[in-house]
Amino acid sequence: MAPALPRVLPLGDAAVLVDFSDTLDLAVNARIQQLAEAIRRRKVPWIRDVVPALGALALHFDPERTDPNLDPLEATALLVKDCLARRLPSLDDLARTVEVPVCYDTEFAPDIAEVAERCKVTVAEVVRRHAASPHRVLMVGFAPGHPYIGGLDTKLSVPRRTTPRPTVVAGSVAIANAQSVVYPFTISGGWNIVGRTPLRIFNAARQPPALMAPGDRVKFVPVSRDQFERIAKAEGSGAPA
Amino acid sequence: MSIRILRPGLLTSVQDQGRYGLQHLGIVPCGAMDPVAHRIANALVGNPSTCATLECTVLGPEIVFGRDSLVALYGAAFEAKADKKPFPRNRPVLIKAGTVLATGNASRGARAYIAIAGGFRVPEVLGSLSTYIPAGFGGLGGRALKAGDVIACATDLSELSRARFGRVSPRAVREADGMRTVRWSAPALTLPYGDGFAVRVMEGRHYANFDAASKEAFFGATWKVSPDSNRMGYRLKGPQLIRGKAVDVLSEPTCLGTVQVPNDGTPIALMADHQTTGGYPKIAEIAGVDIPGLAQLAPGGQVRFVKCTVAEAQAARHAMQEQVRSIEQSLGWELGR
Numbered sequence: 411m412a413p414a415l416p417r418v419l420p421l422g423d424a425a426v427l428v429d430f431s432d433t434l435d436l437a438v439n440a441r442i443q444q445l446a447e448a449i450r451r452r453k454v455p456w457i458r459d460v461v462p463a464l465g466a467l468a469l470h471f472d473p474e475r476t477d478p479n480l481d482p483l484e485a486t487a488l489l490v491k492d493c494l495a496r497r498l499p500s501l502d503d504l505a506r507t508v509e510v511p512v513c514y515d516t517e518f519a520p521d522i523a524e525v526a527e528r529c530k531v532t533v534a535e536v537v538r539r540h541a542a543s544p545h546r547v548l549m550v551g552f553a554p555g556h557p558y559i560g561g562l563d564t565k566l567s568v569p570r571r572t573t574p575r576p577t578v579v580a581g582s583v584a585i586a587n588a589q590s591v592v593y594p595f596t597i598s599g600g601w602n603i604v605g606r607t608p609l610r611i612f613n614a615a616r617q618p619p620a621l622m623a624p625g626d627r628v629k630f631v632p633v634s635r636d637q638f639e640r641i642a643k644a645e646g647s648g649a650p651a
Numbered sequence: 652m653s654i655r656i657l658r659p660g661l662l663t664s665v666q667d668q669g670r671y672g673l674q675h676l677g678i679v680p681c682g683a684m685d686p687v688a689h690r691i692a693n694a695l696v697g698n699p700s701t702c703a704t705l706e707c708t709v710l711g712p713e714i715v716f717g718r719d720s721l722v723a724l725y726g727a728a729f730e731a732k733a734d735k736k737p738f739p740r741n742r743p744v745l746i747k748a749g750t751v752l753a754t755g756n757a758s759r760g761a762r763a764y765i766a767i768a769g770g771f772r773v774p775e776v777l778g779s780l781s782t783y784i785p786a787g788f789g790g791l792g793g794r795a796l797k798a799g800d801v802i803a804c805a806t807d808l809s810e811l812s813r814a815r816f817g818r819v820s821p822r823a824v825r826e827a828d829g830m831r832t833v834r835w836s837a838p839a840l841t842l843p844y845g846d847g848f849a850v851r852v853m854e855g856r857h858y859a860n861f862d863a864a865s866k867e868a869f870f871g872a873t874w875k876v877s878p879d880s881n882r883m884g885y886r887l888k889g890p891q892l893i894r895g896k897a898v899d900v901l902s903e904p905t906c907l908g909t910v911q912v913p914n915d916g917t918p919i920a921l922m923a924d925h926q927t928t929g930g931y932p933k934i935a936e937i938a939g940v941d942i943p944g945l946a947q948l949a950p951g952g953q954v955r956f957v958k959c960t961v962a963e964a965q966a967a968r969h970a971m972q973e974q975v976r977s978i979e980q981s982l983g984w985e986l987g988r
Binding site: 425474 | 674792927
């Protein structure tokens with residue numbers, strides 16, 4: 411059976427939300443990424459932002475370029491329907507694999523022991539399972555370059571911390587709700603911190619500015635403290651403890 | 652060819668029409684809070700709408716101009732003096748090299764835009780000149796202006812300024828206090844009149860999830876812009892809004908004007924620097940046509956919400972766009988662009 415058509419709902423008067431699912435489903439998210447790419451390839455002049463998220467896709471219009479005689483809601487609904495009726499671009503063809511070195515040392519991973527205890531595994535097993543999980547970026551949001559990454563080993567399912575930390579250091583890798591995140595800036599956060607990457611997650615002066623984009627496969631690669639420092643120096647991220 | 656900031660004011664930043672095409676990487680459009688005022692300020696000095704202006708907030712800056720400059724201060728009614736003489740707002744003004752423009756408090760509205768012939772020159776970051784303060788990029792060093800900052804302008808600033816002002820009809824020219832200006836002014840299009848500005852909204856995606864009393868309160872109450880409001884969002888003080896049943900909302904895309912309600916029941920209207928995604932329920936979406944007016948409210952300002960349809964909001968937006976384009980064309984004609 412073909413998957414049900416998503417609902418196309420207005421998001422204000424200059425955007426629509428293509429609503430696929432109210433719950434997180436990795437297969438549905440993959441389809442959202444494919445549809446996003448298919449829409450981008452159409453190069454519709456009045457669509458200026460195509461934003462895939464966990465269970466929905468937003469299309470933002472350029473109100474200066476929409477045709478006053480055309481109902482953008484109707485036009486987008488037709489566009490979505492047409493894209494879905496054709497063969498969608500393959501996610502395997504369009505997604506990159508991004509390797510993210512992570513130092514899982516306790517110094518960088520204040521919550522790893524608690525995660526291990528909760529999941530009834532050793533700390534080494536948390537590292538092994540986190541690094542071996544088939545991660546994929548589901549959405550980038552909350553802050554520039556901030557990825558929400560799905561595919562975490564189900565054995566590592568933990569909820570968010572009851573009390574968020576006022577500051578989480580940039581580069582921190584954290585897990586909760588069957589997902590991983592990597593903090594691009596030093597901001598507040600309530601996820602369980604299991605490591606830190608020396609890479610700069612977001613750099614406005616770099617092209618592309620975000621290390622990870624929606625749909626990308628992510629491979630977390632365990633590195634030693636020494637390797638962390640070497641990469642941090644080369645990266646200019648200067649993220650010492 | 653540059654200007655220098657003597658006193659920065661409350662929050663003055665370099666802005667343009669925003670940064671688009673990168674929301675999928677979590678990068679918000681940003682840009683002028685009152686995009687209409689930004690455009691008209693540019694048009695008043697003969698600039699295209701793509702030039703950068705300085706966005707002034709509630710208490711304006713003091714600036715010294717290094718060269719003869721054609722400038723305009725448009726938007727909120729800021730107290731303004733050029734070398735201690737009244738500086739006329741909402742029109743092109745040709746000032747001499749060395750002039751100090753000192754702006755004070757806004758007596759009506761919250762944001763004004765200072766435009767200069769040829770625009771303010773800052774490095775383009777990710778396709779825009781706008782300052783995004785939360786992540787520290789764009790504009791001048793990714794931050795609000797401070798005393799001592801120097802901002803580059805067109806290399807031929809004085810020639811450009813004199814040439815553009817020279818095209819103004821001689822009958823309209825007025826000279827006073829060492830400044831050359833005009834006898835006309837552009838209408839203040841975006842300043843809401845009186846208290847309780849009526850903001851048009853469409854029902855948000857989670858509107859139905861709120862209980863009957865909250866839905867009624869949302870449209871019945873007068874909301875006050877809270878002091879902790881900023882370029883990211885306006886927190887609105889009023890009755891507490893409660894969802895019938897608390898359902899977790901999967902984090903999803905938001906847009907300019909989304910009104911979301913966190914668990915404390917205080918609605919937040921998302922403004923220019925808003926996050927691209929959010930996990931709070933959306934009770935309403937503000938019509939784009941009323942965003943400039945909302946941006947002109949300072950903390951303490953009052954709004955109420957009136958319901959409209961998407962079609963009505965789109966029609967109102969097109970009507971406003973036509974009006975702005977027509978003003979830009981008239982000014983372009985006047986300044987010979």
